[in-house]
Amino acid sequence: MGIIRLPCLNSNAKKFSKLQSHCNRHQSQVPKGYIAVYVGEIHKTRFVVPISFLQHPLFQSLLRQSEEEFGFEHSMGGLTITCPEDAFINITSKMLFS
Structure with missing residues (x-):
């Protein structure tokens, strides 16, 4: 699994990108307040996203x-x-950014 970097347009995105890189290196660790999500059609890539995403209409x-x-x-x-x-x-x- 490769490291996925999200666009860093502000400080929150930079923090999120750093967290993603850290979590990709430490596969079993998911920080409090985050959830691991597997994304892909054939090959699944693991992302760690804030739990708050679960309430967002786009994510739902x-x-x-x-x-x-x-x-x-x-x-x-x-x-x-x-x-x-x-x-x-x-x-x-x-x-x-919304």
Whole structure:
């Protein structure tokens, strides 16, 4: 799994990007207030996002679409969103700045 860097447009995005890099190196550690999410259509990449994302309408839309297409049973054992990684990064970047 490679390191995913989100665009750093302000200090919050820089902190989020640093956290993502740290969590990619320490796969089993998820800081308090964050959740691991596996994203991808075939190859799944692990992202660590703030729990507050779960309440955001854009994130909820991603979850609904993934559930409708693939259900809740996933081999990764965690929250899985089956969308292209670049789409996920684009949406979560927007969420950081809204």
